[in-house]
Amino acid sequence: MKKLLYAIAVSATIFTGCSKDDDDDTQPTKVPVEGEITGDITSNRTLAYGNYTLKGMVKIQSGVTLTIEAGSTFTADKSNGEDGLVVLNGGKLIANGTADNPIVLTEKSKIAGSWAGIIMYGDAPIVNSSTAVGTQVAISEDGLNLSYGGTNAAHNGGSLKYVRVEYAGQVITTNNKEHNGFSFYSVGNGTVLENLVSYKGNDDGFEFYGGTVSGKNLVSYGNSDDSFDWQDGWRGQDNTNWFAYQTGIGNYGMEVETKGINNNFWPKVTNITLKRATGTQTEAQSEIQLDAIQFKSNGNGDFSNIVIDGYTSQTTPTAFAGGAIQIRDKATYDNQVVGGKIKLTNVKLNNTPLLFISGAAAADFTLNAASFGANWAVTTTATGASLAKGKWATVDGVDLLANL
Known part of the structure; x- marks a missing residue:
């Protein structure tokens, strides 16, 4: 195999600062x-x-x-x-x-x-x-x-x-x-x-x-x-403080799957904010991809302190129903929802009128709050993600956390 060349060409690091006559303690500026x-x-x-x-x-x-x-x-x-x-x-x-x-x-x-x-x-x-x-x-x-x-x-x-x-x-x-x-x-x-x-x-x-x-x-x-x-x-x-802001084009806030394997382990995420700007459309116009969280192929998880905001149905260019939670297939419904392996607690909903989407090709299950039992809990006090602003989350003068 042809060996790839690794090269880093850099100029010397340059420091500029005050003259010796300056009596302040200003630190020199490091030039990249x-x-x-x-x-x-x-x-x-x-x-x-x-x-x-x-x-x-x-x-x-x-x-x-x-x-x-x-x-x-x-x-x-x-x-x-x-x-x-x-x-x-x-x-x-x-x-x-x-x-x-x-x-x-x-x-x-x-x-x-x-x-x-x-x-x-x-x-x-x-x-x-x-x-x-x-x-x-x-x-x-x-x-x-x-x-x-x-x-x-x-x-x-x-x-x-x-x-x-x-x-x-x-x-x-x-x-x-x-x-x-x-x-x-x-x-x-x-x-x-x-x-x-x-x-x-x-x-x-x-x-x-x-x-x-x-x-x-x-x-x-x-x-x-x-x-x-x-x-x-x-x-x-040990996941915490996740913030998704979807604008223009976007599919799911979170897409969850496990390659069809019905397992007894799952991720845990606390403090989640999933927000979809008005007018955001799904990327493809051939399938439903508008929901805040979609579970399929035996995907599961333990999620808490969640804010879901702006997940509404799409009318153009193709009419699709969109909402908070979609379960894509019956195996995921039977094994993960009814089986108690999907937990969504302390959930706050804003501008998201449709809560549940039954995404199966055939109408062989109906997803609702009762499907989850104690593993679905809506509240008005959830706070979602908590993130400190700064240059790390600012692009071209735009504060990415302004909509949090």
Whole structure:
């Protein structure tokens, strides 16, 4: 296999400050370096605070750590081909920004779907067949055709804090070569995901393909498919403060599935706000994709302190019913709803007149509050996500949390 070139060309870090005659204690201003990152990363590297060009599918190899200093910006250019930042299983990405100095990965044209975003692989458990949980593997749908899955629930892919991905979600072939803002393939709970923003991508904001990792303070803004999506038996247990704002084009606030496997584990998420702006339309006009939360293929979960706002039916260009909760198929209804494995408690509903959608092709079940029993509880006191404003959630002067 032809060896890929890894190159980083940077100028020297420059400091400017006051003269010796100044008697104040003003700190010198650190000037960002300029550079390019491309090819495979085969040895530990630290990228100083700077502005970098991201070229090609940059892959952090197993056993290698890439560290990025706070405030750095990476810019892809779709005219040069497919770009993305990939953390292979065994590799680590340490990208710890701050609220005022986030790490930003963007694209030159500022057009949704222009690059692949951040992709991370691990070997935490997935379910992808009827065999024993923890033994399965699957092949990625990002075109890299990499295997994911395993038994290492504590897999550690690094730490991402105050990181924003913009204009990603490149879709080349649907369900075969497509990307999200953030894609986590069987990532384990040793990985830290905090204060992340997926902004105006062409697919999902965040997608979890199995694994045990959890995400705190996640913002999905203006992504044209689902804001949050998972499959393969993702089971993160420490998720909190999720905010989805859908505007223009958008499908589900959360799409939940488990590849048809009726399992006895599920993720837990607290403090959720799912908001859909007036006039937002579903991406495809061939199926119902308007609901705040959709469950299918035995998807389940424990969700609490939820605010659902603005999920109404669509009249044009195609009339679709939209509401708070959709159950797509009878197996999910029987095994997960009636079986008590979907819990939706402390739910506040605004501008969402239709609560339940029975999405089965045949009318073989009717979803209502009684279907959930004690696992459905509506309130007027739910607060949803709680997030602190700052540069990490501001794009071109627009406060992404203004509608929270």
